[in-house]
Amino acid sequence: MSDTAVHIAQRLLDAFDAYRATFRELTLGARARFEQAQWPEIQETSTARINLYDERIFETRDQLSADPACHDILDADCWPAIKQAYIELIEDRFDDDLAETWFNSVFFKMHRHDQISDRTMFVHSTRPTVRKPSRVPLTRGFISGGCLTSLARQILDQYAFDVPWADFERDCQLIVRCLRQGLPDWAQLDHGLTVELIQPVFYRNKGAYLVGRVLSQGEKWPFVLPLIHREKEGVSVDTVITDESEVSIIFSFTRSYFMVDAAVPVEMIGFLKRLLPGKQVAELYTALGFYKQGKSEFYRTLIDYMARTPDDRFIMAPGVRGMVMTVFTLPGFNTVFKIIKDRFAPSKNISRATVIEKYRLVKRHDRVGRMADTQDFADFRFARDSFEPECLQELLEVAPSTVVIQGDTVLVRQCWTERRMTPLNIYLESASESQIREALLDYGQAIKELAAANIFPGDMLLKNFGVTRHGRVVFYDYDEISYLTEVNFRHIPEPLYPEQEMSSEPWYSVGPNDVFPEEFPVFLFADIQQRRLFSQLHGDLFDADFWKGLQQQILDGKVIDVYPYHRLQDRAAEGCKAL
Numbered sequence: 001m002s003d004t005a006v007h008i009a010q011r012l013l014d015a016f017d018a019y020r021a022t023f024r025e026l027t028l029g030a031r032a033r034f035e036q037a038q039w040p041e042i043q044e045t046s047t048a049r050i051n052l053y054d055e056r057i058f059e060t061r062d063q064l065s066a067d068p069a070c071h072d073i074l075d076a077d078c079w080p081a082i083k084q085a086y087i088e089l090i091e092d093r094f095d096d097d098l099a100e101t102w103f104n105s106v107f108f109k110m111h112r113h114d115q116i117s118d119r120t121m122f123v124h125s126t127r128p129t130v131r132k133p134s135r136v137p138l139t140r141g142f143i144s145g146g147c148l149t150s151l152a153r154q155i156l157d158q159y160a161f162d163v164p165w166a167d168f169e170r171d172c173q174l175i176v177r178c179l180r181q182g183l184p185d186w187a188q189l190d191h192g193l194t195v196e197l198i199q200p201v202f203y204r205n206k207g208a209y210l211v212g213r214v215l216s217q218g219e220k221w222p223f224v225l226p227l228i229h230r231e232k233e234g235v236s237v238d239t240v241i242t243d244e245s246e247v248s249i250i251f252s253f254t255r256s257y258f259m260v261d262a263a264v265p266v267e268m269i270g271f272l273k274r275l276l277p278g279k280q281v282a283e284l285y286t287a288l289g290f291y292k293q294g295k296s297e298f299y300r301t302l303i304d305y306m307a308r309t310p311d312d313r314f315i316m317a318p319g320v321r322g323m324v325m326t327v328f329t330l331p332g333f334n335t336v337f338k339i340i341k342d343r344f345a346p347s348k349n350i351s352r353a354t355v356i357e358k359y360r361l362v363k364r365h366d367r368v369g370r371m372a373d374t375q376d377f378a379d380f381r382f383a384r385d386s387f388e389p390e391c392l393q394e395l396l397e398v399a400p401s402t403v404v405i406q407g408d409t410v411l412v413r414q415c416w417t418e419r420r421m422t423p424l425n426i427y428l429e430s431a432s433e434s435q436i437r438e439a440l441l442d443y444g445q446a447i448k449e450l451a452a453a454n455i456f457p458g459d460m461l462l463k464n465f466g467v468t469r470h471g472r473v474v475f476y477d478y479d480e481i482s483y484l485t486e487v488n489f490r491h492i493p494e495p496l497y498p499e500q501e502m503s504s505e506p507w508y509s510v511g512p513n514d515v516f517p518e519e520f521p522v523f524l525f526a527d528i529q530q531r532r533l534f535s536q537l538h539g540d541l542f543d544a545d546f547w548k549g550l551q552q553q554i555l556d557g558k559v560i561d562v563y564p565y566h567r568l569q570d571r572a573a574e575g576c577k578a579l
Helices: 003-028 030-035 039-066 076-090 096-110 148-158 168-182 244-250 265-275 281-287 291-308 352-364 389-398 424-429 433-452 498-502 517-524 528-542 544-555
Strands: 139-143 194-198 202-204 207-216 219-230 234-237 325-329 335-340 374-383 403-406 409-419 465-467 473-475
Touching: 003 030, 003 039, 003 076, 003 096, 030 039, 030 202, 039 096, 039 291, 039 352, 076 096, 096 265, 096 291, 139 148, 148 168, 148 194, 168 234, 194 219, 207 265, 219 244, 265 281, 281 291, 291 374, 325 389, 335 352, 352 374, 389 403, 424 433, 424 465, 433 465, 433 473, 433 528, 433 544, 517 528, 517 544, 528 544
Parallel strands: none
Antiparallel strands: 139 194, 194 207, 202 207, 207 219, 219 234, 325 335, 335 409, 374 409, 403 409, 465 473
């Protein structure tokens, strides 16, 4: 192994260590920000941590390119030796999974996609599937001894903050009451009942979470304790969650990434996977802020799936065709692939660069459980026979600059991956009366929660929202989103005389950022019954004053709460930003 290869490998690892140190510093500051109720700073730090990875990757690329001792860095044939030297350097590390992805990212910024292979980078991980446990225990246990009140006190004592509990005894009784409601009687009476909690606290926006599980006589249940900090009152337990589906929603792909100190990421991911077996490993990495690792895990899962199921071919995704993006999917793989069309519908007065920036905005912004996370991929290569002919033909027609045939290979120059959902308009076609009501109720709530996060969806048509497996309504079409505070909400002026009202053209001026909520009912609903029902449920959305009121709260610096779980009725409070 050459000295140059060893030198480059060490430079790569040194840069990774510097990135990890800054990432951890930003993460560890979450506790103080929670204790000091620094809500705007929390959002700023979240964005800074997301941006950090690419910033440091570009820095590393430029530094290596400028180093005379790294003169072979641009020669792809030298990278197998660099990779081998790097493997030896990360052999005994506990963040070796992240270190491999860092290596891949630097290589990718320096070389063409056709130079990617397992020779030059870590297409497949070299890390062992079974690992030695680290010396630092991930969890701590609390045994009830037959007394749930004692169990609750143990937990709150161990996880005390530098600000006091608002009402320690009340919170202990709240935990007891929730456990009695959420666990079977026999488990409550078990003297050996144990709560096992991950030692680091999970922080996100205005909330803190204790995450773990309840164990009793061979059975187990998730256990999540959401905590809130009311200024001048102290920290309170908001509820206790023992339902797997509710915990899954907290870790949803529609939410901002947690701030949690994961010293040994693979161990924390393994614990969470046991807690939430329905979650993909890629989703869990992403939920903890390791979104590039999540991207690597997703890609590995995809190529493995396509190798195992060659008969599952790409088709156009069900639903109304988009005016800006076209969407295809694998029927057996729960993901859609979105690409930008070469030409947009005449009504769409935007550019490709604008669309890309909108998707980046969503990546950086608080998604409050109502916008799907996306991953941006460049130069995907698929076998030509992985596509149904009709699908490939349509992709070549609408996006010939992005989808290119190269022999037996289809090159997709850029695409975004997103969790597949049932489009809301399709869901409503076969829904029962009660399902329609629930979906429209959540549709309006989704719009309001996005607005609370300073996001105006722009195109709010039903086809641009999806229904998740948990029945939640989520927005997924981002080409017209904007900050709520950039929109000029107006009432339609009264006509001066009857001829104005009868005219096919508006009798009032309309600026580029003007929006008239009174027009929403007809615009959103062709179905009269659905229109009437939505007006009953969320008629305030049709009033410009409602939107102006939210704008003013945001401009006043208020961070509005949106809770990612069902709150207890006796704790419900008017309020507002995603916990």
